[in-house]
Amino acid sequence: MFSPEGPSLRELVVQALSSVEHGYDLLAPKFDHTPFRTPDDILESVAAALGRLGPVDDGLDLCCGTGAGTEVLARVCRRSVTGVDFSARMLAEAARHGRAEGPRVHLVRADARTLPFASAFDLVVSFGAFGHFLPRELPGLFRQVRAVLRPGGRFAFPVLAPPRPSGPGFWMLLGFDAVMRVRNAVWRPPFVMYYRAFRLGAVLDGLERAGFGAELHALPEFGRRADGSPRARLVVARRLP
16 A cells, blocks of 8 residues: 555554554554655755754654654754654664764654653654644643753744645545544544644644743745645744743
């Protein structure tokens, strides 16, 4: 499915009926051949935007998966890069495809809700992972990120403009979320993956409550919608005193 190297429909079904951690352990060897991996054009755009913000010493890729975002950090961090994920096999894939140059890269297995660091980073990034957290979990996640940042450190992640109700993308995401809610109501363990639960307004409010001052930077490579709003933005939240 998706490509000759990607997972079959049967493999995706088995993954979807597993826990999030075990599901990604199963998917890890073929993850980079699925649409679930952050596309290269988003990674390149974010790398360029982070570069304009200036170099940093130490960075953390939150929920790093197979390491696509970790490579982005390696381009802007002068000293070290850390990738953290709770799937052992995703980390193994990240290590297998790791860079041979640039800052020293550390891969750590841990849950993003209980990070084993303290004021260790100048920059935290995350790509496409927030759908795996329920809305009520985000305030705690943001507090964890704040705790691992040094004073003045930044938390950055891309957000795409939601599809319009008049387009097929809106109904595809709505249908996917509905299927996942039914699945989690009748099957255990739950598999948390909701595309429409991450609302920008609520996220900005949650960041402010967690002690961040957030700015939105348009990612110009993706252009603008008919109403003039950017199709993609980079949220940059600075840790406040």
